[in-house]
Structure formats: C-alpha cells, structure tokens
Amino acid sequence: MATEKQIVETIDKISAEMSGFIAASLVDMESGLTLGAKSMRSDFDLSVASAYNSELVKQKLKIMRALNLKSSLEDMLLTLSDQIHIIKMISPNVFLYLAADRDGTNLAIIRAAVAKHSVAFK
Amino acid sequence: MARMTPEQDALVIRLVYDGPPRSGKTTSLSALAGGMARSIFSPQEAEGRTQYFDWLEYVGGSFDGIPIRCQILSVPGQPELAARRRALLAEADALVFVTNSAAEQMTETAEHLGDLRSFLASRPFPRPGLVVQANHRDRPDALPLIELRGALGLDGLALVESVATEGQGIREAFVLAVRLALDRARELRLKGALPIGRGDTDDPGALLARLQTAEHEPTPGATRIASPPEVPLLDLPHPAGMREVSRTPRLPDSSAPSGRVWPPIDGRMLLHSATTPGAVPRRGNDGSWWLRTGVWHFHSASVHEFENLDDAKKVLLYWAQRHAGRFERLSPQRCLALTETGLGTWRLWQVVHAEESLRQRLRVALRESSPAGVAMLLCACAGWLLEARSCFSLAPTLPCRLEVIGEFQGRPAYIGLLPPPSWEPPAAELSIPEVALVQRELQPLLEAARAARRWPDEELLAALTLPAGERMWPPAVAEALTAILATA
Numbered sequence: 001m002a003t004e005k006q007i008v009e010t011i012d013k014i015s016a017e018m019s020g021f022i023a024a025s026l027v028d029m030e031s032g033l034t035l036g037a038k039s040m041r042s043d044f045d046l047s048v049a050s051a052y053n054s055e056l057v058k059q060k061l062k063i064m065r066a067l068n069l070k071s072s073l074e075d076m077l078l079t080l081s082d083q084i085h086i087i088k089m090i091s092p093n094v095f096l097y098l099a100a101d102r103d104g105t106n107l108a109i110i111r112a113a114v115a116k117h118s119v120a121f122k
Numbered sequence: 123m124a125r126m127t128p129e130q131d132a133l134v135i136r137l138v139y140d141g142p143p144r145s146g147k148t149t150s151l152s153a154l155a156g157g158m159a160r161s162i163f164s165p166q167e168a169e170g171r172t173q174y175f176d177w178l179e180y181v182g183g184s185f186d187g188i189p190i191r192c193q194i195l196s197v198p199g200q201p202e203l204a205a206r207r208r209a210l211l212a213e214a215d216a217l218v219f220v221t222n223s224a225a226e227q228m229t230e231t232a233e234h235l236g237d238l239r240s241f242l243a244s245r246p247f248p249r250p251g252l253v254v255q256a257n258h259r260d261r262p263d264a265l266p267l268i269e270l271r272g273a274l275g276l277d278g279l280a281l282v283e284s285v286a287t288e289g290q291g292i293r294e295a296f297v298l299a300v301r302l303a304l305d306r307a308r309e310l311r312l313k314g315a316l317p318i319g320r321g322d323t324d325d326p327g328a329l330l331a332r333l334q335t336a337e338h339e340p341t342p343g344a345t346r347i348a349s350p351p352e353v354p355l356l357d358l359p360h361p362a363g364m365r366e367v368s369r370t371p372r373l374p375d376s377s378a379p380s381g382r383v384w385p386p387i388d389g390r391m392l393l394h395s396a397t398t399p400g401a402v403p404r405r406g407n408d409g410s411w412w413l414r415t416g417v418w419h420f421h422s423a424s425v426h427e428f429e430n431l432d433d434a435k436k437v438l439l440y441w442a443q444r445h446a447g448r449f450e451r452l453s454p455q456r457c458l459a460l461t462e463t464g465l466g467t468w469r470l471w472q473v474v475h476a477e478e479s480l481r482q483r484l485r486v487a488l489r490e491s492s493p494a495g496v497a498m499l500l501c502a503c504a505g506w507l508l509e510a511r512s513c514f515s516l517a518p519t520l521p522c523r524l525e526v527i528g529e530f531q532g533r534p535a536y537i538g539l540l541p542p543p544s545w546e547p548p549a550a551e552l553s554i555p556e557v558a559l560v561q562r563e564l565q566p567l568l569e570a571a572r573a574a575r576r577w578p579d580e581e582l583l584a585a586l587t588l589p590a591g592e593r594m595w596p597p598a599v600a601e602a603l604t605a606i607l608a609t610a
Contacts, residue, residue: 001294003291004289004292005290028301030377030378030379031183031184031185031190031297032184032190033182033190033297033300034293035293035294035297051182051183051184052184065431068429069466070429070467071466072464091377092372092461092462093377094377
C-alpha cells in the first residue's frame, strides 16, 4: 500500500485532471479511518464522511451477499443535486472516496481521472 | 482498556506509543496531532522529555457504525521511569513501538523491545497487538529493513517505516494500531467482557492523578489463546467444489476484516509481516494454491473455497479450534485467514512461518560439528522425536517426522501445515517401537555423514557412550543410535 505522502500526491494528480474537485480520501474500510486525504473546503469533514462511507460500503457488500451475487464491487456512484460522490474500491478493504461539484465536471471525467491514477494507491 | 461509553455512542480505545528514549515517540504523536488538527497535552515535561505521558485524543473512524474515540498516549522512555511506563502500558488496547534505526542503538532498542514483549506475554487474553514503527529512516546510518528485522527479531510483527519529523509513516502505523485495537475490542465483546461505562482515567488530568498516587500494579498471569467455539464436524458446510479457476486468488493480508483472521490480533500482525507486495500464489497439481516466500508458507487446499461467507467462517472456526487444541505442540508463528477470491467466493488460507526442522539442524551439524557436538545433538533430536511422538499421537494426530518437527524453548513442536481432518497416520506408525522410530529417522542422515567420512564411527560411538550418571537422555536413545552405528 502507498504511503500517506504518495496517497496525497496521487489525489493531487486526480484533482489536477478534473475541475470541481472538493475532497478525496483513501479509506481503510475496517476502521473507517483515512490513510491519506485532501480537502479543498474546511466545511467538508472528510474524516466523518470516510467513517460513514465505510459503513455504506460494508452494507452494500452485505446486500450483495444476501442476494448471492457472485461478482465483486468495483465502485459506487452517488449523484447529489449539486455534487457527485464516487467510491472506488482499490482493494477488498480499501477504497477511494471522492467528492466533486456537479457544475464543474461530469461523471465520465471523474471516473477517467480516478481510473487513470488509482493503481498508484496499491 | 477498550470500552463502550455509557450511552453506547462511541467505542473508547487506548493506543500507547512505547520505545527507547529519544526514539521519536513524542515527535510521532506531534505529527499525528498535526494531521488531525488536534493538540497534545504533556504534563510536567522536563527539558523536552516526557516525564509522565503525552496525551492526544481523536474521534474518528467507525466501529460497527459508531465513532471510535482514540486515546493516544506516549510513555516516558527513561529507565528510571519504568514503573510509570508499565502502568500506562497495562491499559493499552494496541501498542506502537517506535524504534531507532541506527546500528549502535540496536542493543538498547532490542532490550527495550524484549522487555515490552515479556510484559505483553504476561497480559491476559486478548493481548494487545503490537506495531513496530522503525523511525529515523532518513538517517544515513539507518540499518536496511532486513537487518533491522534480524537485529530486533521482528518476524511475525507488523513493521512500518517512518520519519516522524516529516510525518512520514505515522498515519500508516496509527491506522494499523487502530485495526489491532478493534480486533481486541471485538474479542472482548465476543466474550461478553467489553465494559460499558466511564473510565476512571478518561482525561489526562485523571490519569496524571492516578499515576502520581498509584502503586506498582501486579502482573496478571499469562493465559494461552482461548479456544474458539466448538463447531461440530457434521455441521460443516460443503466447499464450493472443484472448479476451473481462471484467475489467481488473492493472498491474505493484514487489512482483512475482523472475524476473518485467527488468532485475531496476533494473526493480523503475522499477516502484516508475511505479506510480500506483488507475490502471486501458484496452483498445485492437487488444486491447492500455495506460495513460499523463503520465510513464510501460504497454503489453501483445493476444498477450501466457499461460495457463502457464513459457511467459510464456520470452517475457519473449525480450523481455529483444531489449531487451539494443539496449541502447545505447534510452532508459534502461524495463522488462518479468509480472503475474497475476486470471483464471488471466499478462500481459507494457512500461513506458517518457515522454521528450522530437526532434520535441517542435524544435516548442518553432521557437516560442520565435532563428534561430541554431533552426539549431543543426535541424542537431543532423538529425545525430541520420542517426546513429539507421545504428544502428536494424541487425537487428532500429527505427522512425526524429523522434517516437520522443530525445537522451541527445549521442546519439540510441529512446524508444518496442519493436515486435513481426513489425514490419519499409517496404523504401523502408531505402534512402531521407540528404537525403530529413532532408527528410521536418523539412520539416513548418519549414513550420509558416514559416506562423507568426516570421522570414524568409533569417535562418535565414544561420544555417545557416557557413564550413566552423565547421560541426559533416555537409554532408548543411546541404544537406538548405537544400533544404527553398528549396522555397516
């Protein structure tokens, strides 16, 4: 797994390839703690968001098991009225959480930027 | 000690940073605090050195949907403050041992770590997990990691590199320590032993007051790893069955969720030590998956792939029970882990540290030692073999061969993969006389040494034949060895 410095550098690269970047964190699903994070807004509490998102991912995985789905979770896309949130699984127990302004970007750009750089998190 | 708040709206855990003086414990906490936008409280600091503790509190993360309140402390490292240090260590749910990295500091560091490990071994189950944070990695005289591991005996321990003055590695060590503390909290909850309520040292003022008036706390007796709940063999689920696997399964690592590693805390630390980035397991002819890294052996039997996580957990519990039942007869560094295969199934792995077998040890001695040294080791190995046979024959049995027996603290232990429940030794194996068993195992080695003509048999026989008062091994051992040498 990448170091905290490498994680932040990779998040910087992702944010440089999109506009509307708000915040992103690499999250340890087991503890809900961030392994590295960057936020452009002081009112966007990444530690709280990361903790609750870890529960969200765990619940999604429980749903998949309950449905006896044989596939693995790759990402989750959440569209808010003014923001887009993406949760991208980096490994079975680590995910990237990214939030962006809807006005400044679109889903395709976010996914492309994340896909391009996510291998650096491993 | 981990506990739930009275309102059960948070889990409180305590992480303690230990280490020799000036290793960077306080600097590590300062770096952590900076990243969390928190401040540290350090009562009665003197000349920049911690006298009691440094205290940092952080609320974040999630434990089954509720926040985690981390009390993060560093202890004084000065030898004259050892009693305070121990009082603080006693309440840790996980520890981060901050080390120096320079060669000239290894002796002091090893002594300090040895003291910590002895203290942890005396703690009741579940014992706190330990992360080693190798600090000062930016120094030009920092030992390479492999040498640091060897100098400090870090096999089986999670190791993270750091440069605390630059904040590097601090977060990684902290998150890993929190994972270990959560494992401990879950174990306590499983046993019905996770307290609910306020702690009496929940703020730095209360802790300082207690330390200032406390007496030395007695060390509780050590307990072994408790056996997990019994899972009847008949209730075990059927595995997924043989299937064509087009993708290589993932190897287990320390990020595995709680409940999928056994033993829960030590197993996670072992996995952190055992994991090699980029390592890929190989497929055996029998459909199993395996990997040998030189130090660690990963193995997953063909039948240990499961379509249902609950079924997989049942089998994990069953295998944990099998391990716990033989705890004293097994080499210590081993664990079990469940991983997602990436195909919607789960796979059970055994992870075992490679240990020197008696056979390897004898081969080296036969090449390099004197007849007297060889005689001593032959008799010791024969004695361990016989002792192992009497232990390993108790149901469920273990193979009794020199290549799967090692020596730990003067006693034989099984160092191989635990065989499947269906394995049974040949009937003749259970009734073979002692002399015949020793002959079977040692004769090939002795004949190879004889062929190399290192020394005449008479010298070895003389070394084996000691007056009764000088013998340290059972007569059957010397009898068997003499019989081997008598066959030409």
